Amino acid sequence: MSSPKRTTIYDVAREAGVAASTVSRAFSNPRRVNATTREHVLEIAERLGYRPNPLATALQSGRTATIAMLVPDITNPHFFGTIHGAERRASAAGITFILSYTEESADNERSQIERLARSVDGFVLAASRMSDGTTVELAREHNLVLVNREVEGLPSAVVDNGPGSWQIVEHLASLGHRSLVYLSGPHQSWLAGERWRALRAGAEQRGMTAARLGPFPPRVVGGGAAADAALVSGATAVVAHNDLLAIGILRRFAERGVRVPQEISVVGYDDIFGADFCVPALTTLAGPHEEAGRAAVELLLRRGSPSAAETAPRRVTLSSHLVIRDSTGPAPR
C-alpha cells in the first residue's frame, strides 16, 4: 500500500544543510525566511519529492485545513447545489472537504460533530435537524455555520423562503384560488416552519384559507399519502414541502385520474433536477442554493482568519424566485 518511508522535513533539512525549522518555515511561513534560503530548500524538497504531512501539521498547530459538511439526506437532489457550491469554495481555498450524511437524525448529527471535531476546523450544517438549544451548545465548542437554518447568534446562509412563499400565495391568488393546503416536511425542519408561517400569513392577507397537513417524508414515496390527504382537504391548490414530494403527488394524482392543474394546482420548493420535465412540469420556488453553499464555507473560513473576525457579516440571505410551469392553473369553479 503506502511506501515504506516518506521523506520528511528532516530529510530535506539534512540535504539542504539547514535546520528542520527552516524547512518548516519555508513552507508555512515563507516570509520568515531569507528568499535565497527558501528557494534552495524548496528546490531540494521538490527533488526529494517531499510532501508535508497534514496530520502532523494538524496535531501540532490545531489547524486541519479541513471542513465537514453534514447533510440530512444525500439522495435528495435538493442538496446537490448546496453541496457543490460548498465543495467548490472549499476546494478553491485548498481546504479538504468532508461530506457526511445524518439520515435526518439530530442525534446522528450531534455524534458526527463530536466524532469529527478534532479532525476539522469547522462544520457546515445543511438544513440541520437539531434544536436551537443543542445547536447553540455545540457552537460553543465547535465552529458552526448553518445553511437554510437560522439560530440566534450563529452564522448562516439561507435562501429566503418567506418572500418566496408569499410569491407562491400571490401566484395562486391571482389564479383565483381561495384555499391552499401545505403538505409539510419533517417537523424538525426549520424550513418547513418558515414556509408554513409565510404561507399562512400570505393566505390570510389574500383572504384565502390555508391548512397544514403532515408531516410527510420529503421524498417521492411520501407523495401518495400526501396527495390523498390533499384531496380530502378540498383545497384547490397544494403546496408541497419540496419538489420530491410534489413529484410524488403529481404521480399519485395521475394514478387517480385527477387532472393537474385543471382540478388542482401543485407547487413545490427547490427546483430540483427533473422539476422541468416531469408531467406536468412543476411550478416551484427556485433559489441560489449553490451560492448558499459557497457563502456558508466563506463564513466558516472567515472565522478562522484573524482579521475581520467579527466585522464580517454573520448572516447571508439569498433571494428565491418562483418558476411558473404547468402544474398551476386557474382555480376550478
Add this chain to the structure above:
Amino acid sequence: MSSPKRTTIYDVAREAGVAASTVSRAFSNPRRVNATTREHVLEIAERLGYRPNPLATALQSGRTATIAMLVPDITNPHFFGTIHGAERRASAAGITFILSYTEESADNERSQIERLARSVDGFVLAASRMSDGTTVELAREHNLVLVNREVEGLPSAVVDNGPGSWQIVEHLASLGHRSLVYLSGPHQSWLAGERWRALRAGAEQRGMTAARLGPFPPRVVGGGAAADAALVSGATAVVAHNDLLAIGILRRFAERGVRVPQEISVVGYDDIFGADFCVPALTTLAGPHEEAGRAAVELLLRRGSPSAAETAPRRVTLSSHLVIRDSTGPAPR
C-alpha cells in the same frame, strides 16, 4: 471556537492512577487490559469527557480510519447511488468518509490523491478518468479500489455493461431495428469504451449496423448536438452514453417534432432519478450502483485487515438489467 484545552489520555491516566499507555489500550486494544482496570479507566474517561484525538492516533499509527472517494461530477445523479452505498458502508465500519470531485479531469484526480494521501487509508475511484498506466503507478503508493472501471491487477467493483449492452441490442433487434447509433461519453471514460465494444459486437451478431458518434458531454446540455447528430446518421435507434444525455436528446427531439419512439427509439444507461417520469419514460440499463459503492469500500477495508489480505476477491462484478419503458418501440418502416 474549540475549547482551550481538551482532556487527553494523560489527564485520564492521572485521575485513574494508571499509565497513559493503559488508557490507550483500554480504548484501542481492550483485550490487552484487565477488565476491571479497563472499566475503571473508561468510567474516568467518561466523567472527564475524554475523546481520543484521531489526528494523534493517525500520526503515530499510520491508520487514519478515513477513506476518500473521488467522483468525476457530483451533479450527475448517476453517482448518487454509488456514493450513498460507499458512504453507508464506511460509516457502518466507523470510517470517516471524504468525498471529492475531480471535474472529469485525470490531472485533478491525481493531484487530489497526492494531496489526501497521508490523511486517508485508501481511495475509492469512481469512473476514474486516469489512464491505466497512471492508475497502476499510483496504486503502488496508494491503496486504490475502482468502481466502474477495470485496470489489470487492481481491485474493482463494476456493474457489468457488456451483457447489459447486449440486452439493449437484443431488445432493439426484437423491435425490428436494423441500425443503431451510440452517442458516446467522454473518451477517457472506460465505461464508454466497454459499452461501445459490446454494442458493436452485439449489433454485428444481429446483423445490425452500429455507428459511434461523439464524444458528447454526458449531461443534459449535451443532448442537443447529440440528437441532431443522431438524426443525420439515419439510424432508427439511438443509445446514449447515459440517462442525462438521453434526457437531453428526448428534449431536443421534442423541440424538433421528432416523435419518440414512433420515428426513433432512445435508450440510456443508469436509470437515474427522473428516467421514469421524463416523457416518454426512458428505456435504460439499470444496475445496482449502490451495491457497487458498498462493495468497493468493502474491498478497501479488507486490504487493511491482516487476514484474508490476498484471499479476498479482488474484483466484484454486478449484473445490470434493462428497464423497458416508453422511449423504445418498433422500428419505423
Add this chain to the structure above:
DNA sequence: CTGAAAGCGCTAACAA
C-alpha cells in the same frame, strides 16, 4: 534570519 529544543496526543516496543 536561523537553529535548538520542546512538545501536539497518541501508540508500540520492550521491560518489569
Add this chain to the structure above:
DNA sequence: TTGTTAGCGCTTTCAG
C-alpha cells in the same frame, strides 16, 4: 497485565 520510553512529522517559542 502494566509501566517506561521513544518517537510519528511537524510547528513554535526562545536564543543566538
